[in-house]
Amino acid sequence: MDKSDDSLLKSILEFRTQINDTEFLENTIKKIEARARLRFWLLSCALLIASIVFFIFIPIDIDSSKIISNIAKFSPSALLILIIPVLGFSAWIYDQEF
Amino acid sequence: MINSGDHYAFATLLKKYQSSIRQFLRRLTAGDHAVADDIAQESFLRCYQKLDTFLGQSAFNTWLHKIAYNCFLKFKQKAYHQREVAGFDLEIFETTALDIEKDLLVERLMASLDITERTCITLSVSAGMSHKEICVVTNLPLGTVKSHINRGKKKLIEKVKN
Numbered sequence: 265m266d267k268s269d270d271s272l273l274k275s276i277l278e279f280r281t282q283i284n285d286t287e288f289l290e291n292t293i294k295k296i297e298a299r300a301r302l303r304f305w306l307l308s309c310a311l312l313i314a315s316i317v318f319f320i321f322i323p324i325d326i327d328s329s330k331i332i333s334n335i336a337k338f339s340p341s342a343l344l345i346l347i348i349p350v351l352g353f354s355a356w357i358y359d360q361e362f
Numbered sequence: 363m364i365n366s367g368d369h370y371a372f373a374t375l376l377k378k379y380q381s382s383i384r385q386f387l388r389r390l391t392a393g394d395h396a397v398a399d400d401i402a403q404e405s406f407l408r409c410y411q412k413l414d415t416f417l418g419q420s421a422f423n424t425w426l427h428k429i430a431y432n433c434f435l436k437f438k439q440k441a442y443h444q445r446e447v448a449g450f451d452l453e454i455f456e457t458t459a460l461d462i463e464k465d466l467l468v469e470r471l472m473a474s475l476d477i478t479e480r481t482c483i484t485l486s487v488s489a490g491m492s493h494k495e496i497c498v499v500t501n502l503p504l505g506t507v508k509s510h511i512n513r514g515k516k517k518l519i520e521k522v523k524n
Contacts, residue, residue: 269515269519270515272519272522273487273515273518273519273522274487276468276471276518276522277468277483277484277487277488277518278487278488279381279382279385279465279488279489280464280465281385281465282381283380283381283384283385284377284380284381285380288380288384288399288402288403289373289376289377289380291403292376292403292406292407293369293370293372293373293376295403295407296369296372296406296407296410297369299407
């Protein structure tokens, strides 16, 4: 490829227009704020759920055998019903890339 | 230095880089402005979330282009699985062909290149990045970047001359 071809390409491919759009800017900032709010609520919910699980499964005198026996009391289908939404939720969170 | 959490300081960064990122993505999507702007928005969101991880090993502009390129690849992957977005079809573009300006024609021209060639050519010729910077953005070895640029240039010259 000779130099004239190179300069021809350069003149064709250069960015001619400056895109400075305030609407785009405002929308992006709004999205950032919305995502920050969503993140806050999700974290709050996760904390709440973790506290509930803590009070249900973990007795005051921490004993690992009791925790396991408490979990074992649940039927396999109930455990499955608990686990599936948690896994689904985790997969969604992972996809959102918070 | 801007930290994530400072939305308004980030707006300054957005103002400075929105043009180059949006133009880069318009070239990659071969003129699909709506898709390009969606990906640009997603890129800035990710940039905001990952600002803390920017260590200054490369220029900020390069880092931002890398995020935008990854967002574009992710979008392409999703579009491929959904098969809803017609792979940046030229027909969509031709419906608005009456008011085509130079930039739009160039974006259309980009459709004749494959994605990697489009990326390397745009970063090299339009954005003025060095080959090493393009390696950082695309995660490709230097030799591969050079050959993509040469091949892309040849294809474009052929198209232009025809």
